[in-house]
Amino acid sequence: MKxxxxxxxxxxEYLGLHVNNGVVQPPSVNPYLKKxxxxxxxxxxxxxxxxxxxxxxxxxxxxxxxxxxxxxxxKAQEVIEKCLPHAxxxxxxxxxxxxxAGKSTFIDAFGMHLVENGHKLAVLAIDPxxxxxxxxxxxxxxxxEGLSVAENAFIRPSPSAGSxxxxxxxxxxxxVLCEAAGFDTIIVETVGVGQSETAVHSMVDxxxxxxxxxxxxxxxxxxxxxxxxxxxxxxxxxxxxxVEKANVAKVQFQNALHLFPMPExxxxxxxxxxxxxxxxxxxxxxxxxxxxxxxxxANEYFDYKRQCQSKYWMYESINEQLQNHFYQxxxxxxxxxxYETMLLNDKISSFVAAKKLLDxxxxx
Amino acid sequence: MKxxxxxxxxxxEYLGLHVNNGVVQPPSVNPYLKKxxxxxxxxxxxxxxxxxxxxxxxxxxxxxxxxxxxxxxxKAQEVIEKCLPHAxxxxxxxxxxxxxAGKSTFIDAFGMHLVENGHKLAVLAIDPxxxxxxxxxxxxxxxxEGLSVAENAFIRPSPSAGSxxxxxxxxxxxxVLCEAAGFDTIIVETVGVGQSETAVHSMVDxxxxxxxxxxxxxxxxxxxxxxxxxxxxxxxxxxxxxVEKANVAKVQFQNALHLFPMPExxxxxxxxxxxxxxxxxxxxxxxxxxxxxxxxxANEYFDYKRQCQSKYWMYESINEQLQNHFYQxxxxxxxxxxYETMLLNDKISSFVAAKKLLDxxxxx
Numbered sequence: 001m002k003x004x005x006x007x008x009x010x011x012x013e014y015l016g017l018h019v020n021n022g023v024v025q026p027p028s029v030n031p032y033l034k035k036x037x038x039x040x041x042x043x044x045x046x047x048x049x050x051x052x053x054x055x056x057x058x059x060x061x062x063x064x065x066x067x068x069x070x071x072x073x074x075k076a077q078e079v080i081e082k083c084l085p086h087a088x089x090x091x092x093x094x095x096x097x098x099x100x101a102g103k104s105t106f107i108d109a110f111g112m113h114l115v116e117n118g119h120k121l122a123v124l125a126i127d128p129x130x131x132x133x134x135x136x137x138x139x140x141x142x143x144x145e146g147l148s149v150a151e152n153a154f155i156r157p158s159p160s161a162g163s164x165x166x167x168x169x170x171x172x173x174x175x176v177l178c179e180a181a182g183f184d185t186i187i188v189e190t191v192g193v194g195q196s197e198t199a200v201h202s203m204v205d206x207x208x209x210x211x212x213x214x215x216x217x218x219x220x221x222x223x224x225x226x227x228x229x230x231x232x233x234x235x236x237x238x239x240x241x242x243v244e245k246a247n248v249a250k251v252q253f254q255n256a257l258h259l260f261p262m263p264e265x266x267x268x269x270x271x272x273x274x275x276x277x278x279x280x281x282x283x284x285x286x287x288x289x290x291x292x293x294x295x296x297x298a299n300e301y302f303d304y305k306r307q308c309q310s311k312y313w314m315y316e317s318i319n320e321q322l323q324n325h326f327y328q329x330x331x332x333x334x335x336x337x338x339y340e341t342m343l344l345n346d347k348i349s350s351f352v353a354a355k356k357l358l359d360x361x362x363x364x
Numbered sequence: 365m366k367x368x369x370x371x372x373x374x375x376x377e378y379l380g381l382h383v384n385n386g387v388v389q390p391p392s393v394n395p396y397l398k399k400x401x402x403x404x405x406x407x408x409x410x411x412x413x414x415x416x417x418x419x420x421x422x423x424x425x426x427x428x429x430x431x432x433x434x435x436x437x438x439k440a441q442e443v444i445e446k447c448l449p450h451a452x453x454x455x456x457x458x459x460x461x462x463x464x465a466g467k468s469t470f471i472d473a474f475g476m477h478l479v480e481n482g483h484k485l486a487v488l489a490i491d492p493x494x495x496x497x498x499x500x501x502x503x504x505x506x507x508x509e510g511l512s513v514a515e516n517a518f519i520r521p522s523p524s525a526g527s528x529x530x531x532x533x534x535x536x537x538x539x540v541l542c543e544a545a546g547f548d549t550i551i552v553e554t555v556g557v558g559q560s561e562t563a564v565h566s567m568v569d570x571x572x573x574x575x576x577x578x579x580x581x582x583x584x585x586x587x588x589x590x591x592x593x594x595x596x597x598x599x600x601x602x603x604x605x606x607v608e609k610a611n612v613a614k615v616q617f618q619n620a621l622h623l624f625p626m627p628e629x630x631x632x633x634x635x636x637x638x639x640x641x642x643x644x645x646x647x648x649x650x651x652x653x654x655x656x657x658x659x660x661x662a663n664e665y666f667d668y669k670r671q672c673q674s675k676y677w678m679y680e681s682i683n684e685q686l687q688n689h690f691y692q693x694x695x696x697x698x699x700x701x702x703y704e705t706m707l708l709n710d711k712i713s714s715f716v717a718a719k720k721l722l723d724x725x726x727x728x
Contacts, residue, residue, distance in 0.1 A: 077716050084710045169715050176713070225589050227623065256620035259591065310707050313714035321722050322686045343674050346448045349540070350677035351533050352441050358685050 043075060047082045053182045055154060065173045066159045080173050087179035091293055092186045094200040096226060097210030102236045103189060104144055106210055106276035112146040113282050114185055115153055122178035123147065125158040125189040126171050126196045154183060165320045168199040172313060175203065201229045202312050205302060206289050209233045211253065213245035227253075228260055232270050232288050239275035246273045265301045267292050326361055335360065407439060411446045417546045419518060429537045430523045444537050451543035455657055456550045458564040460590060461574030466600045467553060468508055470574055470640035476510040477646045478549055479517055486542035487511065489522040489553040490535050490560045518547060529684045532563040536677060539567065565593045566676050569666060570653050573597045575617065577609035591617075592624055596634050596652050603639035610637045629665045631656050690725055699724065 041049075041060065049057025064076045097103050107123060114121050123144075147153040159170040175186050188204055190196045201207050209230035227233075233253050238246035253271040262268065270288050274281030296302040326332060339357060342348040348356075405413075405424065413421025428440045461467050471487060478485050487508075511517040523534040539550050552568055554560045565571050573594035591597075597617050602610035617635040626632065634652050638645030660666040690696060703721060706712040712720075 077713070077719075080713050081711075081716065084713060087710075173713065173715070225592055228589055228592065252619060252623060255616060256623050259616060259620050307708050310714050311704060314703070314707055314717045317715050317718035318690065318721060319683070319687060321718065322690055323683060325726070326682065326686055339678070340675060343678055344671050346451075347445075349441070349444050349448060349537065350674050351537070351681050352445065353678045354681035354685065355441075357682060362689070 043078045043082065046075075046079045047180075050079070050083055050177055050181045051086060055181075058154065058177060058181045059156075061177050062156055062174050065177065066170050076173070080176055083176050083180035087176045090175075090179045090184050090186055091206070091289070092175060092188065092204040093289060094188050094190065094197075094204035094207040095210060096190050096197050096200065096207070097236075098212075099191060101210040101212050102276050103191075103210055106234070106236055106274070107187060107189060108144040108146050109276040109279045109282050110285065111144070111153055111187065112150065113279075113286055115147070115150050117286075119185045120152045120154075120183045121147070121150075121185045121187065122154040122156070122175075122183040123187045123189065124156050124171050124174055124178070126164075126167055126200055127158040127191060154178060154181075163320075164195055164199060165316070168196075168203070169313075169317065171199075172203050197226050197229065202309055202316075205296070205305065206231045206292050208285070208289075211235050211249065212237055213242055213249040227256070230269055231263070231265065231267065231292055232272070232285070233257075234281075234285050235271065235273045236276055238273035238281065239278045243273075249273075265292070265296050265305070266299060267295050329361060329364075331364065332357060332361055407442045407446065410439075410443045411544075414443075414447055414541055414545045415450060419545075422518065422541060422545045423520075425541050426520055426538050429541065430534050440537070444540055447540050447544035451540045454539075454543045454548050454550055455570070455653070456539060456552065456568040457653060458552050458554065458561075458568035458571040459574060460554050460561050460564065460571070461600075462576075463555060465574040465576050466640050467555075467574055470598070470600055470638070471551060471553060472508040472510050473640040473643050473646050474649065475508070475517055475551065476514065477650055479511070479514050481650075483549045484516045484518075484547045485511070485514075485549045485551065486518040486520070486539075486547040487551045487553065488520050488535050488538055488542070490528075490531055490564055491522040491555060518542060518545075527684075528559055528563060529680070532560075532567070533677075533681065535563075536567050561590050561593060566673055566680075569660070569669065570595045570656050572649070572653075575599050575613065576601055577606055577613040591620070594633055595627070595629065595631065595656055596636070596649070597621075598645075598649050599635065599637045600640055602637035602645065603642045607637075613637075629656070629660050629669075630663060631659050693725060693728075695728065696721060696725055 041057070046057060046061045046064070050061055061076070061079055064072050064079065067073065067076070095103060095107060097106075111121050111123060144155060147155060156174065159167050171188060175188070178186055186204075188200050190200045207229055209226060209232070211233055213235055235246045235249050235253070250271045250273050257269050257271065272281060272284050272288060274285055276282070293302065296305070327336070335357060339348065339353045343350060343353050405421070410421060410425045410428070414425055425440070425443055428436050428443065431437065431440070459467060459471060461470075475485050475487060508519060511519060520538065523531050535552060539552070542550055550568075552564050554564045571593055573590060573596070575597055577599055599610045599613050599617070614635045614637050621633050621635065636645060636648050636652060638649055640646070657666065660669070691700070699721060703712065703717045707714060707717050
């Protein structure tokens with residue numbers, strides 16, 4: 001995969017999309033549609049609108065970021081770069097949990113608590129899976145009854161289909177735009193079943209795991225390793241007959257966390273119970289987040305982590321594209337299956353197979 | 365980094381090492397040293413010797429695998445490829461634990477139990493850190509009093525310095541040689557403090573974590589995530605005054621493991637106590653390993669995992685070398701620091717920085 005810039009310069013690769021390159025073409029959409037006016041926003045229009053907190057322009061800018069058209073891509077990058085210096089003083093919270101843990105209801109209650117206390121909240125999501133039914137992240141706005149109509153809340157569903165790397169990039173860039181637009185708290189929601197937690201964990205300051213009482217089937221869906229990523233655990237649905245069970249689970253999780261080494265932040269993760277349905281325990285969870293932020297700002301872990309995350313995404317992005325370039329190489333694509341078969345039949349070692357494929361790639 | 369084959373063909377890159385390429389050179393070692401005869405072993409000599417279980421030739425073959433000379437590298441690959449079909453029916457066990465957990469003493473007791481029961485055991489190690497003092501893996505043979513003189517045991521310390529990828533490759537290849545030489549049980553030891561656990565975990569059938577009683581400082585050294593990789597946990601030093609504490613720890617770990625999702629193997633990890641010093645509980649740990657092997661062979665996870673591991677190492681090796689080729693590129697090396705600085709000063713986004721560096725790399 002060549003970079004997008006090269007793509008544009010070398011438009012032949014776009015299979016005729018640019019045959020009229022240089023000639024101004026009429027838009028292919030109905031020119032009488034009101035939406036047409038969105039197309040003519042300049043980079044500065046976007047930036048100015050965002051910095052003024054104009055939600056409509058922010059939304060359009062996010063659409064630009066999510067666009068797969070290369071010309072949109074470059075414009076989006078310019079907008080982001082101009083917004084970067086203004087994207088400061090926010091708190092980014094990642095929220096995960098298996099389907100059924102009540103994430104959406106929790107985010108609604110938690111988010112309402114925030115906006116009622118004067119915060120401006122953006123709720124984003126990462127769900128690169130096509131199997132939407134599994135998680136249905138932000139899919140059902142009715143689950144966020146309060147936030148969906150709250151003035152100081154901006155809800156944006158996961159960018160649709162694409163590689164995890166692509167979806168993560170778009171969400172990370174959307175965070176920058178939201179922050180520049182004055183949103184001081186960003187929530188990124190994900191489902192605790194795939195690779196997306198690592199991505200979310202690598203773009204937030206605080207990572208909250210929503211759990212349920214009980215050690216049975218409910219927990220089987222969550223990915224190994226997620227518990228150790230959590231800066232805090234909230235045991236949801238601690239209401240009605242469930243209160244006792246939730247308290248037992250709280251002790252169990254607390255004991256388990258003690259067996260883990262101290263996190264790099266030096267903040268021992270807490271386990272709290274709450275009921276998003278009854279709106280109890282919600283303030284305590286926000287207090288825990290604030291305590292964590294104050295603690296890590298004091299010991300400078302907060303800034304250190306943000307800098308590590310910036311570097312992480314640069315290297316991650318480089319490595320992903322190096323791999324794409326290799327694995328999407330026509331000859332490599334042809335040979336890969338062949339080498340895998342030899343490998344699985346003990347005809348070749350893993351390292352010799354790798355070496356031979358690399359010789360072909362670099363020898364081209 | 366170009367592949368080794370290319371290196372040889374293009375000997376200029378070797379800074380004069382090959383100025384006399386094609387001319388037979390006298391060996392640079394004292395020709396009267398007995399070791400000289402090792403140099404003349406052919407690929408077939410190696411393979412034959414290994415298949416006959418000749419320990420001296422096996423040792424030399426491992427030295428060949430560990431050699432950094434490109435001509436040795438190619439010869440080693442030929443030997444490995446010929447040994448691959450004979451490297452079957454073994455059990456590979458990874459053992460980790462923080463320094464102080466008594467790994468060496470444990471391996472000695474555990475290994476003696478194996479050889480006394482008719483097994484042929486090879487003990488290898490991965491410790492890519494230069495800070496040897498931290499772990500001193502297999503460094504002190506006196507800690508393996510029994511095994512170091514046992515007839516059916518082959519002990520080989522970690523390949524010395526190198527990247528984790530390089531060290532892991534060498535160890536993985538050494539496993540193949542040992543198995544072809546008739547060793548039916550392979551132990552790979554590592555220290556639970558770095559990235560090397562993932563490497564070891566990806567080359568063994570069973571991953572054993574050695575822990576100590578207590579939840580205090582002893583545990584702080586272990587890396588997050590390791591507990592979730594374990595197929596079994598052995599709480600060592602369950603002797604003297606420690607027995608009660610070890611039993612408490614056993615229950616704690618067992619409870620904690622119940623909070624994790626079921627591993628892919630469908631084998632719920634067990635927690636056992638033992639004393640390597642008093643040689644108690646050792647047989648139970650071996651029984652657990654055997655139970656796991658029987659269980660995963662029955663549900664076909666055993667073969668599935670081995671195949672995944674073969675593929676993992678091929679892809680890992682490809683990705684590592686793609687990255688080396690990029691990051692060792694002269695121009696990229698020069699620019700990387702510059703872009704990192706811009707990144708950390710919010711002058712550029714992670715993704716634009718990555719894109720610009722890739723444009724330069726692929727545009728060369």
